[in-house]
Amino acid sequence: LAKTTQPISMDSYEGQEVNITCSHNNIATNDYITWYQQFPSQGPRFIIQGYKTKVTNEVASLFIPADRKSSTLSLPRVSLSDTAVYYCLVDEAGGSYIPTFGRGTSLIVHP
Amino acid sequence: GAVVSQHPSRVICKSGTSVKIECRSLDFQATTMFWYRQFPKQSLMLMATSNEGSKATYEQGVEKDKFLINHASLTLSTLTVTSAHPEDSSFYICSASTGTSGSNEQFFGPGTRLTVL
Numbered sequence: 001l002a003k004t005t006q007p008i009s010m011d012s013y014e015g016q017e018v019n020i021t022c023s024h025n026n027i028a029t030n031d032y033i034t035w036y037q038q039f040p041s042q043g044p045r046f047i048i049q050g051y052k053t054k055v056t057n058e059v060a061s062l063f064i065p066a067d068r069k070s071s072t073l074s075l076p077r078v079s080l081s082d083t084a085v086y087y088c089l090v091d092e093a094g095g096s097y098i099p100t101f102g103r104g105t106s107l108i109v110h111p
Numbered sequence: 112g113a114v115v116s117q118h119p120s121r122v123i124c125k126s127g128t129s130v131k132i133e134c135r136s137l138d139f140q141a142t143t144m145f146w147y148r149q150f151p152k153q154s155l156m157l158m159a160t161s162n163e164g165s166k167a168t169y170e171q172g173v174e175k176d177k178f179l180i181n182h183a184s185l186t187l188s189t190l191t192v193t194s195a196h197p198e199d200s201s202f203y204i205c206s207a208s209t210g211t212s213g214s215n216e217q218f219f220g221p222g223t224r225l226t227v228l
Contacts, residue, residue, distance in 0.1 A: 032214045034216070043204045043205075043222050044155070045219065097215075099145060099206075102154060
């Protein structure tokens with residue numbers, strides 16, 4: 001299982017772009033990278049998933065360098081409602097799947 | 112999008128009683144359901160993986176006789192905490208997936224807050 005490392009916390013202000021980087025040095029060839037958002041006392045919510053290069057959807061972008069040993073979640077123009085914990089997961093596309101959540105990054109957006 | 116519900120959302124029980132938590136995928140068939148436990152200010156910890164019609168696979172350190180999981184259909188999985196004790200008080204979250212791969216998105220339920228007195 002690829003272990004992930006993220007900053008424990010980050011602070012930002014409304015309207016800024018936030019980039020959260022996740023390290024996964026021992027990522028395997030078949031592993032996908034998935035990011036989830038969790039608000040207090042709620043279940044996590046899927047944000048974005050990628051395998052390589054760049055993926056963009058309506059809420060975020062995910063940048064994955066060629067060596068895939070890290071990934072960066074980019075949140076454009078954050079608002080107060082983006083205050084949450086963000087988790088990156090690295091999991092195998094085939095074989096047994098054991099989703100493993102790391103400690104996550106607590107993002108606080110200030111007015 | 113896919114919706115997963117959990118019931119109840121909150122439960123308070125006395126020590127020694129059993130509590131059942133239901134997890135339902137409302138608009139899709141879930142090949143796999145996962146059960147997590149989350150203590151305050153900590154990350155989610157996977158307890159077990161449940162596939163429809165087969166026995167659940169428990170993570171190391173999780174007592175299968177204490178946390179009974181039944182995945183009776185492609186839309187319903189239940190977690191029963193038997194003989195609950197105060198240390199079992201936690202936030203229990205289920206998720207459902209249409210596949211057993213890491214590329215399959217997990218759809219999470221809203222969670223169940225269990226308090227054992």
